[in-house]
Amino acid sequence: MINLVRTRIIQGRQYIKDLRKAEIKPPFRGFPFIKNNCGGCALCEDSCPSGAVKISPVKIDLGRCTFCGECQRLCPDHGIDFSVLHKISADTREKLVISMETGYQEYNKTAVEARKEIRKLFGRSLKLRSVSAGGCSACEMELNACSNVNFDMGRFGIEIVASPKHADGIIITGPLTENMAKALYDSYLCTTPHRIIIAMGSCAISGGIFDGSSELNREFLNEFKPDLYIPGCPVHPLTFINGVLDLLGKK
Amino acid sequence: MNWKRFNCSALIKTHDIPVVTMEDLRIELTAKVRIEDKRVLAFFGVKRGDSNILYIILGDDTISRLFITSVEFDKDTRSYRSFTPDVPSLQLFEREFFEETGIEPEGHPWLKPVRYGKEQITRTGLIEQYPFYSMDGDEIHEVAVGPVHAGVIEPGHFRFMCHGENVYHLEIQLGYQHRGIERVLIDKTNSFSEKSIFFPQIAEKIAGDSAVAHASVYASVMEILTKTEIPHNAMIIRAICLELERAAVHIGDLAAILNDIGFLMGSSTFGALRTLIINTSLLICGSRFGMGLIRAGGVNFGITPDLSAQILGNINTVQKKIEKLIPLTMLEQPSVLTRLEGTGIVDKDTARLIGMVGPAARASGVPIDIRTDYPSGMYRHYPARKIVLEKGDVFARSYIRYIEMMHSFNYIREQLDIIQNGEVFTRVTGKLPADALALSMTEGWRGEVIHVAVTDDNGKLIRYKIKDPSFNNWYGLALAVRDNGISDFPLCNKSFNLSYCGHDL
Numbered sequence: 001m002i003n004l005v006r007t008r009i010i011q012g013r014q015y016i017k018d019l020r021k022a023e024i025k026p027p028f029r030g031f032p033f034i035k036n037n038c039g040g041c042a043l044c045e046d047s048c049p050s051g052a053v054k055i056s057p058v059k060i061d062l063g064r065c066t067f068c069g070e071c072q073r074l075c076p077d078h079g080i081d082f083s084v085l086h087k088i089s090a091d092t093r094e095k096l097v098i099s100m101e102t103g104y105q106e107y108n109k110t111a112v113e114a115r116k117e118i119r120k121l122f123g124r125s126l127k128l129r130s131v132s133a134g135g136c137s138a139c140e141m142e143l144n145a146c147s148n149v150n151f152d153m154g155r156f157g158i159e160i161v162a163s164p165k166h167a168d169g170i171i172i173t174g175p176l177t178e179n180m181a182k183a184l185y186d187s188y189l190c191t192t193p194h195r196i197i198i199a200m201g202s203c204a205i206s207g208g209i210f211d212g213s214s215e216l217n218r219e220f221l222n223e224f225k226p227d228l229y230i231p232g233c234p235v236h237p238l239t240f241i242n243g244v245l246d247l248l249g250k251k
Numbered sequence: 252m253n254w255k256r257f258n259c260s261a262l263i264k265t266h267d268i269p270v271v272t273m274e275d276l277r278i279e280l281t282a283k284v285r286i287e288d289k290r291v292l293a294f295f296g297v298k299r300g301d302s303n304i305l306y307i308i309l310g311d312d313t314i315s316r317l318f319i320t321s322v323e324f325d326k327d328t329r330s331y332r333s334f335t336p337d338v339p340s341l342q343l344f345e346r347e348f349f350e351e352t353g354i355e356p357e358g359h360p361w362l363k364p365v366r367y368g369k370e371q372i373t374r375t376g377l378i379e380q381y382p383f384y385s386m387d388g389d390e391i392h393e394v395a396v397g398p399v400h401a402g403v404i405e406p407g408h409f410r411f412m413c414h415g416e417n418v419y420h421l422e423i424q425l426g427y428q429h430r431g432i433e434r435v436l437i438d439k440t441n442s443f444s445e446k447s448i449f450f451p452q453i454a455e456k457i458a459g460d461s462a463v464a465h466a467s468v469y470a471s472v473m474e475i476l477t478k479t480e481i482p483h484n485a486m487i488i489r490a491i492c493l494e495l496e497r498a499a500v501h502i503g504d505l506a507a508i509l510n511d512i513g514f515l516m517g518s519s520t521f522g523a524l525r526t527l528i529i530n531t532s533l534l535i536c537g538s539r540f541g542m543g544l545i546r547a548g549g550v551n552f553g554i555t556p557d558l559s560a561q562i563l564g565n566i567n568t569v570q571k572k573i574e575k576l577i578p579l580t581m582l583e584q585p586s587v588l589t590r591l592e593g594t595g596i597v598d599k600d601t602a603r604l605i606g607m608v609g610p611a612a613r614a615s616g617v618p619i620d621i622r623t624d625y626p627s628g629m630y631r632h633y634p635a636r637k638i639v640l641e642k643g644d645v646f647a648r649s650y651i652r653y654i655e656m657m658h659s660f661n662y663i664r665e666q667l668d669i670i671q672n673g674e675v676f677t678r679v680t681g682k683l684p685a686d687a688l689a690l691s692m693t694e695g696w697r698g699e700v701i702h703v704a705v706t707d708d709n710g711k712l713i714r715y716k717i718k719d720p721s722f723n724n725w726y727g728l729a730l731a732v733r734d735n736g737i738s739d740f741p742l743c744n745k746s747f748n749l750s751y752c753g754h755d756l
C-alpha cells in the first residue's frame with residue numbers, strides 16, 4: 001500500500017490541461033504552407049514517395065502525405081513550409097488537398113463541419129472500435145496514447161471499446177489489405193446502425209505509400225464513405241482528439 | 252570453397268557467390284548449424300530468368316563473419332527435401348520460400364501458408380480457410396481469437412487448444428497485414444528518376460515501432476551499394492535515436508505487462524514516462540517514432556547544444572524516476588512477481604533450436620546481440636553492453652527490458668558527450684551497381700533487423716528481402732504458452748510484443 005502511495009507521488013500530475021489549445025513543439029510537421037514562388041523544377045513531385053505533391057500549381061494532398069518533409073528540404077525556392085499546426089482533420093476527401101490559397105485559419109474553421117445528428121447521438125458519449133487493416137502499428141500506438149494519462153480522451157466521453165458490438169463507429173488504420181477485407185466488413189456491420197467511420201492516417205485515407213500495391217483491397221471505402229479523415233503518418237494524438245471533437249461540435 | 256566469407260559492410264558481386272548442389276548444401280548446412288553453432292540469417296529466393304536462385308546466409312556470432320552460398324533451381328525442379336527436420340529454425344524460412352517460388356520442401360512437417368499474398372505462386376483459397384490443427388477428446392476445447400482483437404493492436408489470429416484452463420498448443424496464423432511492402436519498395440526504387448531512388452520513408456513503415464531500426468538498416472544497405480561514407484555525426488544521431496526507440500518501447504511494454512495483470516497504477520506511470528521519451532524523439536526529428544529522421548547518406552536533423560541539453564534533461568528525469576519505480580511496482584510487489592515468475596518459460600535449448608533472437612532470446616540465455624556480435628556504426632567505437640539472463644520466463648523478459656533501457660540511457664549520454672557541430676549527411680548520387688548483393692543489420696529493440704538487396708545486370712533492384720525479428724520469434728511465443736493457463740497468454744504475448752506487420756510485410 002505504502003509503495004502505491006509512493007508511486008502515485010512520483011507520478012505527479014500528468015494530464016494536458018487544455019487539449020484544444022495544446023501545441024506541439026517544432027520540428028513537428030503539421031499543416032503545410034505553400035508560397036507563390038514555384039520555379040517549376042518538380043523536385044518535390046519527383047521525390048515524394050506517396051505522390052502527395054503535384055506542381056503547377058503546387059498542391060499537397062494531406063490524405064497521401066507521409067509528412068517526411070523531403071519536399072520542403074529539396075525545394076530550391078523554399079516554397080513549402082510544414083508548420084507545427086496540428087489540427088488538420090477534414091470531413092471530405094477534397095478538403096484535404098492544400099493549395100496556395102488555403103490559409104490555416106480558414107481551413108481550421110471549415111475543414112470539419114459539426115453535424116447535428118452526430119452531436120445529438122454521440123455528443124456526450126462516443127464509443128469507437130479500431131480496425132487495423134495493414135497499418136504499421138504506429139497509428140495504433142498513437143490511438144492507444146489518446147487514452148493514456150497524458151491525453152486522456154476519456155474526459156470527453158470518447159472511448160475505444162473492445163468489441164465492434166459495443167461501438168458507435170469504427171476507426172480504420174492501415175491501407176486496407178486484401179486479407180483484412182472481410183474482417184473489416186464484418187466489424188463494420190457489427191456496430192450500431194448510426195455508425196460513423198473515421199479514416200485515420202494517410203494509409204487508410206488513400207493507401208499512402210502503399211497505394212497501387214496489388215495486395216490491397218480498398219473496395220470497402222468505395223461502398224462506405226468515412227465521416228472524418230484524420231491525416232498524419234502516424235497521426236498525432238492531439239490531431240486525432242481535436243478532429244473527433246470538431247466532428248462532435250464540441251468547443 | 253562452397254561458402255563465401257564476408258563481413259557485414261561488404262558489397263558482394265553476385266558472380267562471386269558459390270553455387271552448390273543441393274546434396275552438398277544439405278550436408279554442410281546441417282553441420283554448420285548443428286555442430287559449428289552458426290545461425291541462419293537469411294534464406295530467400297531470387298527469380299532470374301526461368302530459374303530460381305536460393306541464397307542462404309549464415310552468421311558466426313563469435314567471429315562476426317557471414318557466409319553465403321546459393322543453389323540454382325532450373326524451371327523443371329519443383330521440389331527438394333526439406334531442411335526443417337534437421338534444422339528446425341528454418342521452418343518459416345522454407346514455408347516463405349515455397350510461397351514465393353512454388354518450389355516445395357518435401358517432408359516439411361507443417362507446410363502451411365504464411366502470408367496469403369495475391370501474387371503468391373502457391374496461394375490456394377482465402378485466408379479464412381487456413382488449415383488449423385485441431386484437437387479432440389474429453390474436456391478439450393478450442394478458443395479462437397482475432398483477427399480483430401480487443402485491444403488497439405494489429406490483426407492476427409490465435410487458436411488455443413486447451414484442456415480445461417491449460418493450453419496444450421497455440422497456433423498463430425498471420426498474414427492479415429500483408430501489404431506487399433518489399434514489392435512496393437522495389438517498384439518505387441526502379442521506377443523513380445535518378446534524382447531520388449532512396450525511400451527510407453517506406454522502410455520506416457515496415458514496423459512502426461522499429462522505424463529507426465528498419466530505416467537505418469535500409470539506409471546502410473543503400474550506402475553499401477553506393478559506397479557512401481556517412482559523417483560521424485550522422486552515425487551518432489542514428490545510435491541515439493535507435494537507443495531512444497529501444498528505451499521507449501521497453502518502457503511501454505513494461506506498462507503493458509502491468510496493465511495485463513490488472514495493475515493500472517503501475518501501467519499508467521510507465522505509460523507517462525514513455526510519453527516523455529517519445530516526445531524527446533519528436534524534439535529531434537519531428538516525429539514521436541523517429542520517422543523522417545534517416546536518409547541514405549546520413550540523417551536529416553542535427554543535434555544542437557541546446558537540444559542536446561534538453562535530451563539529457565529528459566533522459567535523466569526518466570532514468571531517475573524509473574530507478575525508483577521499478578522496485579515499487581515490480582521487484583518489491585509480491586502480487587506482481589507471482590504473475591511474472593515462472594510464467595511462459597522458453598528454455599535455452601529450445602530458444603537456440605527454433606532460432607529465437609533479440610531480448611527474448613537473451614532472456615533465455617542465448618547470448619546474441621547484433622550490436623556486439625556484428626558491430627557497425629557507432630557500436631564499433633563505443634560497444635553496447637550485452638545483457639543475458641537465464642530463466643526465460645515472463646519475468647526475465649520484463650527485467651531484461653529494464654536493464655537494457657538503463658544501458659540505453661547511459662549510451663545516449665555517452666553519445667551526446669561526443670557529438671559535435673557539423674555535417675549530418677553526405678549527398679548520395681548515382682545508380683545502384685549491377686549484379687551486386689548487400690546485407691546490413693542492426694539490433695532493433697525487438698532483435699536483429701536484417702535487410703538484403705540484390706541487383707540485376709542493369710543495376711535495377713530485383714530483390715529486397717526484409718527480415719524483422721518477429722519472423723524468428725512468433726514460434727517462440729507459441730511454445731512459451733504451452734502448459735500455461737490461457738489467462739497468462741496476454742502476459743506472454745506482451746513480454747515478447749512481436750510485430751504483425753514486420754512478419755507479414
